[in-house]
Amino acid sequence: MTDLSHIRNFSIVAHIDHGKSTLADRLIQHCGGLEAREMREQVLDSMDIERERGITIKAQTVRLTYKANDGQTYTLNLMDTPGHVDFAYEVSRSLAACEGSLLVVDASQGVEAQTLANVYQAMDAGHEIVPVLNKIDLPAAEPERIKRQIEDVIGLDASDAVEISAKTGLNIDKVLEALVARLPAPKGDAEAPLKALLVDSWYDAYLGVMILVRVRDGVLKSGMKIRMMNSNAMHTVERVGFFTPKAVLTGVLSPGEIGFITAGIKAVADTNVGDTITEERRPAAEPLPGFKPSVPVVFCGLFPVDANDYEHLRDSIAKLRLNDASFAAEAETSAALGFGFRVGCLGLLHLEIIQERLEREFNLDLITTAPSVVYHVYLNNGEMMQLHNPVDMPDPVKVERIEEPWIKATILVPDEYLGTILALCTERRGIQVDLTYAGNRAMLVYKLPLNEVVFDFYDRLKSVSRGYASFDYQIDHYEEGDLVVMNILVNHEPVDALGTIVHRSQADYRGRALVARLKDLIPPQLFQIAIQAALGGRVIARETVRAMRKDVLAKCYGGDISRKRKLLDKQKEGKKRMRQFGKVEIPQSAFLAALKMHDD
């Protein structure tokens, strides 16, 4: 047990690529947490997908032992948090486990939207914040300008910011000294009933579910019977320890400490981030504040490219849910795409991660339908239904009104791109809330319908600003909108997988784009093919794929028969991946490519 006054718990707030993981690596190295031979880059990002994308999905923690200049030895707990808006709640719980944060800003690029959102969250959590300017060794570094920017944009005193290079290791010791000197020690009462925050959890193939905890009061020991105060589940603690980042068993965690426990739990779904762990025999009177169950905000269909993979997809989703309980999945059937699942996620990035992990870790080839947000459909009979699949839209005559979620978005952009960004936001039904300048950068605050953001907003934002705009958002409110189901019809039959809910003002533009795209994707066949976009019974866009003019082998004689028959067999085999629409067959690949249209 460490004396509370010698503990510092901190997280690192940074924009993607500003060097958070590299700084963490250096801190670990400096404190001797790992031998040089055990070091690899981004040691804390254990998943391949985290390492490749340079993002953190799961919270990780490391206990560092640091002998400070004052001659005393301190225990520093580094909490590496996910940095993306999709995981805002997870971030807030990680922050709640710490007393302070390092704010890492790239000394040439400056403050980005994501940095802003996270640093405000840290301030909300009452953190002491230590600004750190990274990449100070690069020729483009402008520390004085960036310090001013931190003061102007965030309103944080940056005069004693630590200037470092995580890459070369320059001034890492000064970061450690600042942590000891400037962050408050945690508070807690070892004698009080146990109160520990469930920060995060994940599935380990050998140990089962591992839970990351921060002890507030009391002492958490192995063998102890514990209760989750929100889910009310009871477990017996098995292992107790901390990470260096290697797991070290201690059997006990005391107030102010961060570590892990296992308790014979089989599925991550049985542990809720933000829950309070207490002792069964002597429970705390009140749980810790701020618990929220995770709620999916973006939904889409996931279908196996090969229909034979459905069972495998089902099993894989079940296995992935052992590890990530924050996504929802239910079986879905599509006439165009066959059997699959409707998956609900915390945001677009989360959705991509789920899809990518399923494809990568379970070797699946998947089709994703256009993402949909959750609409509140108010019926004439007074009921409200939560709609996240356009095919479930009730008959319009039964619908009184539809409300859609809006977000509050923060966009930081160099002023030369401001005009195009403003036009983009207006085109997407955005309402400007604020526009301020910091140096040559504009900070825009907009209210936007989430529906417009999930369509292709982020890709467009990146492309019109040549990648210089940064963007962050939080869910704001629900508001009534003139929303309609737009169906795509192939030879007058609707293709369920391509149906979307759109704002009436956007329907023409999206409908025309989609049918034009499909026209190019569908190969000519014996019969001409009509492709239409329709709102209810009204067609708003139409294209025609002309019938094929000629398709025949010029030469076919005796010697050729076997070879030509094999060609024909191959063609017939290919038909298994076709979907019949009246007289024509549409290759599944056409739907797939149409669904990917927002990639362009």
Add this chain to the structure above:
Amino acid sequence: MTQTKAVAPTAPASAPGFAIYVHWPFCLSKCPYCDFNSHVRDRVEQDRWRAALLTELDHYAAQTPGRTVTSIFFGGGTPSLMEPATVGAVIDRIGQRWSLDPAIEISLEANPTSVEAHKFQGFRGAGVNRVSLGIQALDDAALKFLGRQHSAGEALGAIELAARHFDRYSFDLIYARPGQTLKSWQAELDQALGLAADHLSVYQLTIEQGTQFATLHARGDFILPDDELAGELYELTQAHLSAAGMPSYEISNHARPGQASRHNLTYWRYGDYVGVGPGAHGRLTQDGRKWATRQAKAPETWLARVEADGHGTQETERVDPAARAEEMVMMGLRLAEGIPRRRFRDELGLEPEDLIDPVALGHLTEGGFVTLDADRLAATDAGRQRLNAVLAALLK
């Protein structure tokens, strides 16, 4: 052997017949579009090759007793490079091992170089009663592009010689060449009609894998007419030759009534045929089962095997009932006459309805691509023009 007078086939109009194909794999040079089993060799030992072909004929004769041969076809390669004596020996051996239909058609493919054209009389003497000339084009620039060894002038001379020696002759043209227009092709067709007897084969230029053209085309050295123009060229060919009294009886083959190539009809009517020589294929029915035979492809390998084993058969494979049905429909729908119901019964013991997806058939008949009546299943003109798609839709 006694010379057989060329007459139009007299057997029942739709009888598939029993054919023998003889492959001569050698060419003076390889044409850039050709993916047939052809090889360039400095020297060919005609005696050894003659003996080997005869040996292989004996082998297949033993397996097909009692059949009456309705046609013989010398293909290649370039069979006009054979010595007439070799051709004669093959024809004689077939006459000794099988009985011959009195109206037997004996065709030989010939290149229209002057050297080969001057052997026509010899081939005629050996028993050949029909030649098929690889003219391919009637202007020198196109012939050069196609890598042919002859000039347009030589082609005309060869046609004249063929007409002098044979009652029946045909020649091949290749269209949808780079830069070809509807107008230039129509003029070429008109010229061809002036030179033709009773049969013309007109093929669209296609790029086959592994050919020199495949490399050049992929590299962008030339551009073929797009699908739209290719379709128009096809339609022009059909209309123009039809109006001149030579409608297509098969997708790329045109003849005056009764002058269709009897040998090729055997393939398209899914009759039995023996294939001898390197890479030759055969289809043989024995005890109700259909067998696909394939001879060793490389000339030297084939020769060594025949000399060692009495035949160069690389593979004899059973054509299962489903594949057999597919082959018959795939071949038969190339013909304007289609496939009589009787053939479905004789060959497969089935009615066409048993093989065909009724919904697809409904769409295809409604669309005007296919007809099925009490007599036969047939593809219409429009259907034959898009036969790949029709077959894929029709066959379950």
